[in-house]
Amino acid sequence: MSEVKGKQSLRFAKTPFILNSASVVGKKEGEGPLGEYFDVIGNDDKFGCESWEEAESTLQKEAATLALGKRKWKRECFRSAHEMFIHPVS
Numbered sequence: 001m002s003e004v005k006g007k008q009s010l011r012f013a014k015t016p017f018i019l020n021s022a023s024v025v026g027k028k029e030g031e032g033p034l035g036e037y038f039d040v041i042g043n044d045d046k047f048g049c050e051s052w053e054e055a056e057s058t059l060q061k062e063a064a065t066l067a068l069g070k071r072k073w074k075r076e077c078f079r080s081a082h083e084m085f086i087h088p089v090s
Contacts, residue, residue, distance in 0.1 A: 022066030024059045039066050 002010040030041030049055040
């Protein structure tokens with residue numbers, strides 16, 4: 001379990017580590033020198049969304065889903081978005 005420290009910080013009972021990663025970027029990033037290393041490159045910077053904020057949320061969800069898929073985990077395996085990044089439900 002984690003402990004809340006202050007208003008926005010967490011202290012983890014166990015040291016967290018990265019199990020996998022994924023990257024989702026817009027068209028401009030995809031055209032750059034690192035383009036071949038991204039998992040998904042969108043056709044437009046808003047990913048079909050009406051606002052930049054909505055697009056950013058879509059990018060984050062897609063990247064999280066891809067990273068989970070690489071580990072063969074499904075989003076349904078987690079009780080909450082917060083827990084998705086801490087530990088899976090067995």
